[in-house]
Amino acid sequence: MRLAITADLAWHCQEPTDILLQIEAAASSDQRVLSSALDCTSAGHLARVPAQDGIGERIWLHQEGDFAVSYRAEVEVLRRAEPLETLAAVPPHRLPGETVAYLMDSHYCPASRFVPFADEEFAAVEGGARVVAMRDWIARHFRYVPGASNASTTAIDSFVERRGVCRDYAHVLICLARAAAIPARFSSGYGHAVKPQDFHALAEVWLADAAGKGAWRVVDATGMATAEDFARIAVGRDAADTSFLTSFGEAELRSLAITVRTV
Amino acid sequence: MRLAITADLAWHCQEPTDILLQIEAAASSDQRVLSSALDCTSAGHLARVPAQDGIGERIWLHQEGDFAVSYRAEVEVLRRAEPLETLAAVPPHRLPGETVAYLMDSHYCPASRFVPFADEEFAAVEGGARVVAMRDWIARHFRYVPGASNASTTAIDSFVERRGVCRDYAHVLICLARAAAIPARFSSGYGHAVKPQDFHALAEVWLADAAGKGAWRVVDATGMATAEDFARIAVGRDAADTSFLTSFGEAELRSLAITVRTV
């Protein structure tokens, strides 16, 4: 599927401030960036560094006063949707090194706390079918409430309050998967069916196909995106790694507008 | 400095269990592993995978019943102690990509919560001198109390209780450094002056020398290790990444003995 993405952000920094930006769709084997442009409306230091796991780039800015960024891209998503139910969990002792960090407790995802619940509630199924059961449990029990969470809301909070936005759905799903010893990472990006249009987030889990080959597979407990229509920006352990704008000092977001269309 | 290390662990798993082990000193540019042997007293699956940031290896085990591991190594630490006070902080927008994750909040190190305190208490100094002031503040205000913390103790807990063991000292120092926008990571390892002898942990911070070259520098708020006598096992965002034994299922540690001598 081909997506046309626009993202327009404006913010203000009273003083010279360091800003970390993660808003560009990442070029990778499962999505091709056909075109991409990032325009800044005023001067400032700008540097690109590789992002987490070598997927995409982070942009360092150093600026003062008003700043606006306009991002335009066309991305072809090459991922095929696979029925997760047919995939198997990889026994931990067979997991490759790069997945191990995604078994651990992270800031928003204290996964080990969820072991008793994950063990009891999802005992009947294994592997990909277990992840599907977890995804469906969240979809059934949670309410999507814009504004229900903030930067301090963890998966524990969301699990108790049973509501949140895409980041919260992803955090809880990541906790449940890790609690079952299935590596799970947080993935930020764009989806054309996300309502209201905004940055999106979902979980990726490490599962193996019939040939035993492990790979990251997209799972969205909100149901708003699929493997085929999600353009990934960045991955991380949770939202702390993939925020679209992290400021080191005060920054006031003044506007944010996203559009994603299929083309 | 040359260190002779022995580590003997024994544990028991009622059922077949996956175990992740991180106990071997890592071969790297700042420490040379002169000899190394890992003996297992009983059979079981054993696989090595690269650990965090490509530093050292994690060992996956799959076994049942009693298991014991005996590790013997001789390591030459090549690191030179540098006066941290002479080093500079790298402005965030000049930081290389691999350090960025170490600015973020992590499970045991919710660093952003410490920004007001770090700003107020250590405002008078910059860069390496600031890290030294943070280290000394912890050393002055904390009490080293074996058993005071457990697997759920975060840097917030330690900061409130002002006591802990090496992991807790490291967690608080990491929070303070990150709160000042200085990348800080957790480093587990061996030190010959650690009393009682056990695995050790400390912080590493990213600072630049006079030529502007950034590198990770060892800082130990407990005062029990220095750059010159610390043999690193693994690095991570905090203790969640570097535990010497992580089990996926029940495992009961039955004995643990560490010795570290200078040779």
Add this chain to the structure above:
Amino acid sequence: MRLAITADLAWHCQEPTDILLQIEAAASSDQRVLSSALDCTSAGHLARVPAQDGIGERIWLHQEGDFAVSYRAEVEVLRRAEPLETLAAVPPHRLPGETVAYLMDSHYCPASRFVPFADEEFAAVEGGARVVAMRDWIARHFRYVPGASNASTTAIDSFVERRGVCRDYAHVLICLARAAAIPARFSSGYGHAVKPQDFHALAEVWLADAAGKGAWRVVDATGMATAEDFARIAVGRDAADTSFLTSFGEAELRSLAITVRTV
């Protein structure tokens, strides 16, 4: 129902220590203390003060070294079991003053966090039937696991882990009731069917009968006690108020034995 209770506790204080004891069944309109004896095996200051809400007494001790207490009592429980389903919630603005504190968040019962869940899950029923639905939800989803919780376990923890002992069941039920604006308090006591025999705890909720008369009604999500066979020791906002032994300084519990028989 008539209960014969024995409670034997022994502990040790290295230094002169203040101890607060709450182990005696309270004399009140819904239970008659037929006989009661408290023997201390060694000397020390002992003073009685009225406990929370004037129900029962707290005992202050000041002692050093070994101390043992032996409590023997016979209690007639006068409470009749009422079908909670027939009782009504009192609208908050009609609640008497002494119940208001039991609507608030307390240490182990941060009830306001449970409002979205309580609203969604139990929307179909009102009043006593709602409390029954909450009790049954906990009974259905939780596992009774001795040792699963400790002094720092809150209702949030228990809700996430879905397991615990009587105090944890009571804490979660109290949160759910308060979240629905039904006053709920913690009640410690004795029950003959408690297995393994130990101090017990349950919730009391404020509901009104057909004549509109409000009163505290016993609800036990563990199913181990009923209104008719529960001998109350003390009430409070949560377990923090009703601990059987609170020490101001170090005290090491050396033995604890409870028996409760019907006579």
Add this chain to the structure above:
Amino acid sequence: MRLAITADLAWHCQEPTDILLQIEAAASSDQRVLSSALDCTSAGHLARVPAQDGIGERIWLHQEGDFAVSYRAEVEVLRRAEPLETLAAVPPHRLPGETVAYLMDSHYCPASRFVPFADEEFAAVEGGARVVAMRDWIARHFRYVPGASNASTTAIDSFVERRGVCRDYAHVLICLARAAAIPARFSSGYGHAVKPQDFHALAEVWLADAAGKGAWRVVDATGMATAEDFARIAVGRDAADTSFLTSFGEAELRSLAITVRTV
């Protein structure tokens, strides 16, 4: 000292909602209410119930739509300022029953977590002098920042962030006092020197005079009120008990204006 108080609140409830109001200065032995008027601008159920510890009253409202309350009072504060340093702590085992609840952990004041810090930092002094040392430590290390805290901010949060408003200063002081086995309660009220003018809060601690007579004594770590110019509204374990407006359902505060003058 004589205070003239005005408090004007307006709020809106979309649906019929229960509201608990605590805004009137309490009549008690240490302050005389010379005149008092509470005007409501629209109709609704209004009932008064005794508040915590029998100090003052809570007002239950049940209303819909816009509501405004105007409170006017003149209060004579009879309390004399006593040098706290001359007062003694009452040994726990001599404490009267009504003070015991104020030794316990409460929602915003998990006091037991502060025991190691309280023990170490304030070991040199006892009794009232210890409370003064605690008050001065907070005054020295905290910054008064309106807006720095919200309804979920606990004393742990404030202690880590070292900033807050009057409620946060009071919460931390209460924790430190309780950690030293000195009963401490939260007291809301009015003070003429509070800047900006708003509801105020401070701690009250139970200390004994030279004759051994225990009583609650006012301590304000913000320094904005004294025993002689503070008109108490209500007491409780922490801010959860004394909120000026608690709504059971949605209520939107639209305006709030307080004035306090000496007359």
